[in-house]
Amino acid sequence: MYDALPPQPNLSGPDKPKPTLGCGAIAGIGCGGIVLLAVLFGVLSTIGSGGDDDASTGTDDSASKYTQTWSKQYSDTTCSDWNGEMTGQQQFAAAADILTSARNKIDGGTGLPSDALIREFEGGITNVCVEPTMTLTDATYGLYATEPRFHP
Numbered sequence: 001m002y003d004a005l006p007p008q009p010n011l012s013g014p015d016k017p018k019p020t021l022g023c024g025a026i027a028g029i030g031c032g033g034i035v036l037l038a039v040l041f042g043v044l045s046t047i048g049s050g051g052d053d054d055a056s057t058g059t060d061d062s063a064s065k066y067t068q069t070w071s072k073q074y075s076d077t078t079c080s081d082w083n084g085e086m087t088g089q090q091q092f093a094a095a096a097d098i099l100t101s102a103r104n105k106i107d108g109g110t111g112l113p114s115d116a117l118i119r120e121f122e123g124g125i126t127n128v129c130v131e132p133t134m135t136l137t138d139a140t141y142g143l144y145a146t147e148p149r150f151h152p
Contacts, residue, residue: 066112068093077136079129094136095122102144109152121150 070090072081074097082091096112099121103109112118124143125136144150 066093066096074136079134079139080132082129082136091122098140103152107151
């Protein structure tokens with residue numbers, strides 16, 4: 001019988017440590033991943049938040065709620081503009097314009113969507129506009145592309 005001890009255990013750990021999920025992982029998802037996460041967050045936060053078709057848009061009687069008074073092109077408008085510079089009427093008109101264009105030009109729809117759907121789309125834009133330098137066209141494209149409920 002041997003009185004030998006078993007071999008010493010290797011306490012140095014694995015040869016290659018497992019990578020941790022940190023800043024590198026967040027940077028690795030890129031802008032597209034951030035947009036997708038923002039859209040997902042926006043969708044989840046707008047579920048069940050329907051609006052009244054006759055709700056006031058804060059405009060006076062001289063301007064239609066669909067008349068856009070924002071002077072920049074949507075492709076030059078940033079989320080910072082949307083969240084800090086545009087009025088409620090300008091946001092509603094932009095949401096109506098962009099949603100109507102997407103439904104009619106991309107998916108073959110006709111006419112204006114309901115005010116409730118426009119309000120829901122407007123709220124979705126606000127929710128996905130988390131990156132101040134993202135353009136309004138990028139934010140709305142991501143929102144429309146990932147949400148079939150906005151399609152005709």
